[in-house]
């Protein structure tokens with residue numbers, strides 16, 4: 001590799017020496033879209049320039065790979081072709097057996113006459129494709145058994161995700177180290193057994209999600225999970241027979257952990273002390289925070305400070321300390337580190353410089369083009385000023401946006417800030433296809449801007465209306481992860497969920513395309529000027545919301561926050577006033593540093609007080625939504641871009657509870673005593689969902705059952721007023 005790097009350097013130097021006074025060269029970083037240009041203007045800086053370029057090439061080539069690596073390496077790595085993929089999968093198939101008709105149907109679809117993938121579409125069932133390559137296998141609930149033949153999967157160079165959940169695999173854990181590029185591995189609900197070797201995950205530095213729950217594993221949890229998987233953020237080990245103590249996972253990486261119902265013992269490492277207690281439930285020997293049982297003699301581990309924690313977890317740094325390197329090698333190490341830091345600083349400065357130049361060029365164009373074509377208030381309708389609408393604390397809710405003054409060409413709004421080139425990816429088969437150009441040519445209306453981005457309604461040539469939401473703060477998601485998440489959203493289907501239709505991905509640009517909901521949002525009806533909803537419509541809406549929320553919780557059990565952003569502007573209404581939830585399941589996509597500022601769930605009391613998010617956090621949002629729907633009052637500061645559980649919101653809930661009946665929205669037009677009783681009951685449910693104390697707060701199941709038990713006594717007179 002060093003030789004390749006050096007020859008790249010030498011060829012660049014050829015370029016350098018070609019010019020006498022001013023020398024220019026370009027270093028291409030695989031992860032970048034445009035080359036970085038260096039200018040070495042004088043001979044005195046020549047040597048420094050060469051050094052920097054050489055070091056840059058070294059650092060670029062030697063990078064272990066960041067989140068985008070395995071996508072970007074596609075352009076250089078041509079190993080995977082359709083033929084070898086088919087062969088590999090055929091070999092793999094021969095190691096499996098199944099007696100279930102569904103299993104036979106799935107494996108039977110692996111026909112040699114077709115290739116497994118065409119673009120992002122799979123021709124074989126259970127195969128996940130990405131740009132023509134096999135990217136994953138999802139063979140779940142198929143009664144599969146046999147010995148998982150890892151060797152047969154080795155030719156699938158782009159394989160990143162494997163799921164064999166809910167099957168009948170038995171015996172020892174296969175050696176996954178051979179598939180070191182895997183990002184997710186799901187093996188829950190099988191009959192794997194025995195001890196997992198401590199180094200079982202040593203070669204899996206890309207692993208992000210590992211599900212081993214509901215098997216019969218014994219022995220210690222392998223420490224390689226903590227020391228060799230720096231990206232691991234979901235780990236499910238519950239319902240096994242693991243013994244011993246928990247390894248010390250690095251701080252701030254692991255977001256979802258479940259080790260409940262094992263035979264673990266000893267203190268919970270401080271890095272995990274903020275997790276929900278249910279994470280550790282059913283392990284009699286465990287002690288320390290967040291459990292109530294204190295450890296009798298605190299182990300040295302439990303007293304470890306966060307800083308020392310990092311160093312003990314990081315096996316590499318531990319090795320360096322143990323080996324006590326000699327003085328010259330220490331000096332060389334320090335010099336090398338300094339040089340790398342210097343290079344990184346230079347690269348960073350160049351990137352920032354380039355970006356600020358781009359945005360200086362782009363933004364004025366964006367602003368002027370949108371404003372010119374709109375001729376409307378810039379504060380409300382340009383993308384760059386979007387957050388102001390919310391920051392004011394007084395968001396305005398037009399009944400629903402069909403105001404002609406908002407009409408623009410979608411392309412004007414969408415292409416201005418970034419180049420929108422490429423293809424739309426569709427996530428469901430039941431929709432007429434259109435391409436990005438159709439979307440950009442469509443006439444569009446600005447619907448509004450929120451914390452997460454701006455939304456436009458686009459009317460396509462065939463009369464189809466769709467909404468394009470352009471997201472900010474999603475720039476840290478790797479391309480493959482984004483695709484996987486979109487496919488996951490595309491598989492969701494519920495009458496009260498606004499379906500995601502398609503999406504567009506570029507590193508700096510994310511667009512999600514949804515169906516258009518013709519009756520605007522619940523927020524616009526509750527807080528807009530010209531509309532009101534009667535009681536039975538409100539009850540129908542809350543029932544639908546609770547059902548959709550429960551569906552999300554059932555379908556996405558691995559996520560701590562299956563919705564995460566439930567609020568009245570994200571409850572849309574179709575032409576029959578059925579509710580449709582939107583902006584669901586976005587937590588994994590939003591930049592981590594922004595998630596607590598942008599998503600409603602992070603304003604829940606448990607996050608502000610304990611830094612904790614649980615399944616009940618979505619219930620808290622449901623409670624607020626119920627109280628808002630019954631009172632017609634906009635929760636104070638609820639939608640503002642801010643962190644934490646503002647005291648204003650706490651006192652909003654208190655005031656609403658104190659006011660009780662007098663707080664009910666008069667617009668509900670309630671006449672009968674029966675309805676009044678039902679309203680009071682729904683109000684009480686809302687209060688039960690808004691409890692600050694997590695133990696007293698209802699769970700979603702209880703809330704749904706109670707909401708569904710409510711009757712609409714006014715049904716006979718039911719009509720929507722003021723539409």
Ligand SMILES: Nc1ncnc2c1ncn2[C@@H]1O[C@H](COP(=O)(O)OP(=O)(O)OP(=O)(O)O)[C@@H](O)[C@H]1O
Pocket residue numbers: 447448449450451452453454455467469498514515516517518520521524565569570572582583598
């Ligand atoms: N598919 C849709 N059909 C009809 N109206 C929509 C649709 N999507 C969004 N809207 C409306 O467009 C407006 C802007 O929505 P957007 O989702 O961009 O922001 P928000 O919901 O106010 O805030 P956030 O970005 O935090 O979710 C809102 O009033 C919303 O109800």
